[in-house]
Amino acid sequence: MQGIKSLLGLICLMLSMSAQCADKVSLQLKWTHQFQFAGYYMAAEKGFYKEAGLDVSIIPADPNHPDTFPKVLSGKADFAITHSGILQKRQQGAPVVALGAILQFSPYCWMVKNNSDIFQPRDFAGKKLSKIGSIENAELLVMLQRAGLSLESLMAASHEGGVKEWLAGDLDAVQVYVTNEPYTMTLQGVGHRLICPQKFGLNVYGDILYTSEQFLAKKPEVVERFYRATLKGWRYALLHLEESIDVTKQHYASHKSVQELAYEAHVLASYIQPPGINLGNMSMAKWRLIADLYGLDQDEFDQAFDGFMYDQQQTEGIELSWMLILAIILSIACVPLYIRLISSNRR
Structure with a gap:
């Protein structure tokens, strides 16, 4: 015992x-x-x-x-x-x-209304856009630039605001996250379509x-x-x-x-x-x-x-988790106690 x-x-x-x-x-x-x-x-x-x-x-x-x-x-x-x-x-x-x-x-897209005449990047010329970051959503700007629109014209066409302003007609296109705003618009019955960088060769x-x-x-x-x-x-x-x-x-x-x-x-x-x-x-x-x-x-x-992309430390194979290592240590540590217990019971 x-x-x-x-x-x-x-x-x-x-x-x-x-x-x-x-x-x-x-x-x-x-x-x-x-x-x-x-x-x-x-x-x-x-x-x-x-x-x-x-x-x-x-x-x-x-x-x-x-x-x-x-x-x-x-x-x-x-x-x-x-x-x-x-x-x-x-x-x-x-x-x-x-x-x-x-x-x-990229999960970022431009969202336009169903009755909009914007169907592809070149159609953004002269349209009012929501402001976007030049770093976080650069692909949205680059997609339009590759269609021939200058960065200067895009910046001039950018305005403060989001979906609320877009619904009110103050913006022709608004940047959205593919799973968020489009879903909300669907629930509200607002017809829309997405123009995404991925569909135009910008796979970031x-x-x-x-x-x-x-x-x-x-x-x-x-x-x-x-x-x-x-x-x-x-x-x-x-x-x-x-x-x-x-x-x-x-x-x-x-x-x-x-x-x-x-x-x-x-x-x-x-x-x-x-x-x-x-x-x-x-x-x-x-x-x-x-x-x-x-x-x-x-x-x-x-x-x-140089040094930017992580280089895994180990190759794929059997991984010993700390739980498994603990089990091994416990097993080894328990052997003398088990032997002592068996010996005492035989006596």
């Missing part, structure tokens, strides 16, 4: 120690909670982060200040999500490292998961474990959409309806893992095309790209 008590005590002690040893890290989202971040939620809810020895805090963005770069560069967040403008940030000297592209295509990445050079240099094994657990979470989310929608609704995005989250999941699934492309995939060739959007020449690109 004394041996059993000792064994149980040892198990409890080691479990307690393992919980205390979990690495605490933070993930800064680029927007408020929604299905867009379901892979991270499922990595947390299904224990994938815990299995990797991580205690992850998932932090929603402040809608008024959604830029995640200040948080990561100041060390207030260990990981974050951003747009393809991260390459330009890197070229400007920001020590950031892209871990993976969760969205293989969206939702880039990244960290800082400093954090990667300091804790490379933590970055690797977080990266792998995150991809595992996304794989689970895509294979169990209904469960992922329920988890997102119950624990994160209670302000959204199940129908809204389901629509978001349906649309984003093809952005996250299109046929023939690995989850989180990034390539130098595609980043080269993105560099062109930001006007980076070959030398600037080469300089910015």
Whole structure:
């Protein structure tokens, strides 16, 4: 009996120690909670982060200040999500490292009304547009520039406002996130159509998961474990959409309806893992095309790209999680106690 008590005590002690040893890290989202971040939620809810020895805090963005770069560069967040403008940030000297592209295509589009005479980029000439950022949504501007519209004319045609002004007729086209405003307009019975960069050959990445050079240099094994657990979470989310929608609704995005989250999941699934492309995939060739959007020449690109794209620390194969390692340690530690217990019982 004394041996059993000792064994149980040892198990409890080691479990307690393992919980205390979990690495605490933070993930800064680029927007408020929604299905867009379901892979991270499922990595947390299904224990994938815990299995990797991580205690992850998932932090929603402040809608008024959604830029995640200040948080990561100041060390207030260990990981974050951003747009393809991260390459330009890197070229400007920001020590950031892209871990993976969760969205293989840009989710930003122009939205116009069904009765609009805008059908393709060249039709935007002389139209009133909502203002957009030159970094975050650069692909929206570049799409129009490639159709022959000058940046100066586009800036002159840009006005403050959003969907409200668009509905009132003060804007001819408004920038939208493919799963948000279009869904709301559909519910309200407002006829609309989307003009998206992807349909006109501008396939830029969206939702880039990244960290800082400093954090990667300091804790490379933590970055690797977080990266792998995150991809595992996304794989689970895509294979169990209904469960992922329920988890997102119950624990994160209670302000959204199940129908809204389901629509978001349906649309984003093809952005996250299109046929023939690995989850989180990034390539130098595609980043080269993105560099062109930001006007980076070959030398600037080469300089910015050096160390920019994360190089995995391990090859694919069998991964020993901290739980498995703990089980092995416990098994080894318990052998002498088991032998002693058996011996005492025989006496």
